[in-house]
Amino acid sequence: MVSKLEKISSPTFVVLKKAVEANIHHFKQKAQFNNLTLRPHFKTHQNNTIAKQFYDLGIRNIAVSNIAMAEEFSHFQWDNISLAFPFNIREIDKLNKISENTQITILVESIETLDFLNQNLINTIGVYIKIDAGYNRTGISYKNTAMVQQLINKIEESDKLILKGLLSHFGNTYSAKSKEEVISIYSISISLIEQLRQGLDQAYNNIPISVGDTPSVSIVDDFGNVDELRPGNFVYYDWMQYKIGSCELNQIAAVMICPIVAKHNDRLQIIIHGGAVHFSKEGYSENNEIRYGQAVNMDNDLSLSLIADTFIKSISQEHGIVQCTEDSFGKFEIGDLMVFIPIHSCLTANLMKLDIEFV
Template sequence: MTDSKPMSGMPETPCVIIDAERMNRNIQTMAEVARKHNVRLRPHAKTHKIPDVAKLQLEAGAVGITVAKVSEAEVMAEHGIADIFIAYPLVAPGKIERAAALSRRIRLILGVDSDEGAARMNETAGRLGVQLTVRLEIDTGLRRSGVPYDDAAALAARIHALEHLKLTGIYTFRGALLQQRPTLDLADAGEEEGRIMVQLAERMRAQGIPIADVSVGSTPTGAYAAAVEGVTEIRPGTYVYQDRMQARFGVCGLEDCAGSVLVTVVSRPSPDLAVIDGGSKTFATDVQPNSAPLMLEGFGHVVGYEDAVLERMSEEHGMLRLGPEAQRKGLKVGDRISVIPNHICSTVNLHNRVLFRQGDVLEPKRVAGRGMLE
């Protein structure tokens, strides 16, 4: 798990620390969920972007991984990951060509959600003499990519008819939809996700399209979607580290969060204000405080200071508002504290490396898949 020399003692801040024991426990827990429901687990690597973490997931039972970019797939393949699903509509000719090249080396599955995208892939595949395995992305309410649910069966038939594409499954993602709901019922959301996807697969099969894979599920909904008869695969990502958002969803406890940011107090201008050396270039700001339904207070959970709120940030400053208890405990210039970020995936994406902590040893690990241009 080491990229460079293990360190002992305290690292400079700010830095992301990954508690290896918690991570390993999270990996095992989700693998067990998949085994229990007899579905395949294909974790989304967006959270960690580290090939060695993907390998731990595979060792625990995952059948392969999911990524969002062909460049990420290339990095993972270079490091020996041999079964990858790019769950994203590739439409640029250069990217499709690279995917086609990669498909000669590993088991590769591509996402598709439009006639135009399918035509482009089919043309490239024909020209390069390969057959590309694809899954059709279904919009089940999130309104981002994915063919609208009611149009999906017809599009599937048209893709099925293309000579150089092999349509083997359908997939959807609904995790982020939970953030748009006024109330959270993960069991209902997950069950619905699985059920409507299985129904759609049945409709396609009745048209003669051999849909083998019904792939669903996110960290919050995965366990519930997996329980639906006919679902074949789940693709959770965040579970590997977990985060404050997932804890608020009720998916885990804060004590399961493997990722935290170590920061130093650099200024104490007033009794109720402590300034830390991490701002919006250290903590992601995509999951904002005080947004329904999560209503997270601040940009992260300040470990050990229950009434300290990471209330404001500029690029390199984080402003902690200290409540009475935190003021009583005291925080001096130079003190170090840990903050569990609202969203670990986008926070890790800000960092070139993370430090894996096992006991007293810290092992720096490059986030090899981050910052890929395409």
């Protein structure tokens, strides 16, 4: 472990800058090769240092989860910021303010929201129509062509709204257990959106399509008739993405480092200061048990290697219980630091925004 990290005394989220840059560069090249716009989702990192890496590598369109996040990153002068979440009409004043100097695109999925926007918007904004292609979280069903066309007509009639296209998120890929399953989910979902698009009035048969989830964008090579990719997790990756097959170990760009506070020989368990308030409580099922983080070695060159059968077995607010083998248990002492790959880096990064190191 590099000397800078040896000084860590409390749970710390550590970002590997070269791996981040390599991930951004790879996805930018992949988008360019397919003649697509890369619009990375910033909800994963929520960090200005990472934002600058994107900007310096030529990225000019981004996605965020809310207006507060848009405000945080607006000083970079992006060409466009997309609020990739159904617009909350209670934030109309904030939308009017930020859209004075920033090009904003929002998501809608109801006539009610469009009517409200037409009555209350001050500035012109772009609009994507949110489509549900089978994930069943939110959006207009791909089956409801008439409703989508109704929203299109409403947007086109407005002097404050600019139609940008159809947008969907294939979040069901995160439950996939193989690359083949990810490709299948993507192919089915895209075909359903294309079916919807061809059912619209002829003038909209080529309306732009924006999609984005890290498993699909990592694994799929042929994206079909889409125009924009909006992955977010790829900037760091995590244990879930590694197990799905989205990344290699050397692409994982963020880890948690936690101090050891106790050891229990009879159970081959290590107690770390690192709990749900640091990692989140999202787990990943392996071998019929839930795991909350995978232990790894970190060499001086920042390369990672797995510590076999050593993982966070359970988690409470501040405690993490690490299940070890006899071999791994004997290699750590109270006061040592352990390194873990988070299960879901988006949630861990959000919790650890104030306790972050870059190496």
